[in-house]
Amino acid sequence: MRIMITGGTGLIGRQLCKALLSADHDITVLSRHPDTVKEKCGAAVRAFGSLDEWSSDEVFDAVINLAGEPIIDERWTEERKECLWRSRVRLTEDVVRRIKASNHKPSVLLSGSAVGYYGDGGNKEVDESAPTSTDFGATLCASWEETAQKAAAMGVRVCQLRTGLVLDRTGGILAKMLPPFKFGMGARLGDGSQWMSWIHIDDYVAMVLVLLHHAHACGPFNMTAPEPVTNRAFTEKLATALHRPAFFVAPAFVLRLALAERAYLLLGGQKAIPVQMTGLGYRFLHAKLEDALLDLVG
Template sequence: MERSRIAVAGASGLIGSALVRSLTADGHEVVRLVRRVPRTKDEIRWDPEARFVDAADLTGCHAVVNLAGAGVGSRRWTKAYKARIQGSRLLGTAALAEAMASLDTPPRVFVNGSAIGYYGDTGDRVVDESAPPGQGFLPELCVRWEAAASPAERAGVRTVFVRTGLVVARHGGAWGRLFPLFEAGLGGRLGSGRQYWSWVSLHDEVAAIRHLLDSDDLSGPFNVTAPEPLTNREITAAMGRVLNRPTLFTVPEPVLRTVLGELSGDVLGSTRAVPKRLLESGFTFAFPDIEGAVRAAL
């Protein structure tokens, strides 16, 4: 993609900050959506919960990337926090989509966040982008999250949904909480360890988003996960090998359910998602194996 003006919501998060660094390094003009009063010319104000963004601020943008949303695994899922998770995604996505649709010359592409939570618990069954949504809070959220982008789609904006897996990164996200435990020798499997985790390195996550931004013929949902999902037991063993630490500890399912509440279903659930459409589009993973991804994160 030629040097362009790209708006990024969620630019301070794990994936967003890495994406902004990548785009800026290649000479793109990145404008970040912030909730406070803008301090520099590369910031524009929005309020996702209030469904507000000034469409004029998006004028001249080639692309909009929306990675904003309250952390799904940040805290216990109380009724209030579940409402915050939903609002931060649905209202923010709708605000951006409607703002783009109102412009005489809208951005050419809208890359919107989503998650493999769309599929729910699939057990040992492999799922690609053609699979239907599962049941429960996360699948229902993902369906509504993607649907919220429909005003942009109807306005002719090429719209892509990035169904992201667990991102392997040293700081931030689920892996950011795993690393300190494993480094202290306290790592181990969660529950039975037989549940599949569809993971992706932070490097490949950013590269995939860049690929989807650049490919004018790609739209719709894309699983952004490494080609081979692994069980929690296999990932635990790999972490132990790379960090040279024992992995003797096990957190039983009843303990996880007591501590995490409804969130434990996401930790103990099994989603064996594969990036069929991403691979078919010609994307190549730099870190297709878990040990390489863990070493890259370190």
């Protein structure tokens, strides 16, 4: 297949490119830094610096839209919120416009989203039928998904990837947590009762490949493992995997002072269940957190 990937130089994109190249797919990656694409994604990967390079005669069989600025790294000023919106919704609008202008429409669009679509779900399990929330993160995800869904009117199969916390020792949340935990400075967040919907990077990539090739898969998919855990349990299991204690607590009021509006991303959570993916018959490589952590850091 000839596949266009946005966000291909990110944590997920790099691993996905490796898997796709090993299966002899032809990959093009959209990047603001096209000169780095071959180093990060593979020597055989072609780079676009702009979607304007996607001509109407260009043939892509599939588009995987993973681009998006990190949501928690910077304070949510109005300027930053616009940047987050532009990197997700506006870029997806541009992708859909390029699909519309293409003489050869891709058969499938796999487009990013997040379990933040559900807002803070408390202790309630949420599957793909659950409604969205009204906070900024949820509104961002809902608009992101609605924009991608417009490609369906052109005969394109659309899947929205409601991504949880992707675990990989080379990047993302786990890489940020490892240094303090290795020094015995690991801490739970607040009372630790908030749910964390996680997914091993290998499962995430495998699930994307399933959705890429499954002709009847469409709509939203919770890209999470089947057994979410609380922050307290995650803290304990990571400390155990590293043979270190984790006695500390990051108080909720300190996180609220430091992160302001963003604090709910750490103090709230979602108990997301991948009903749609298991319905396709997918069997997880790492269904339990302790097994995933043993593979990644044990």
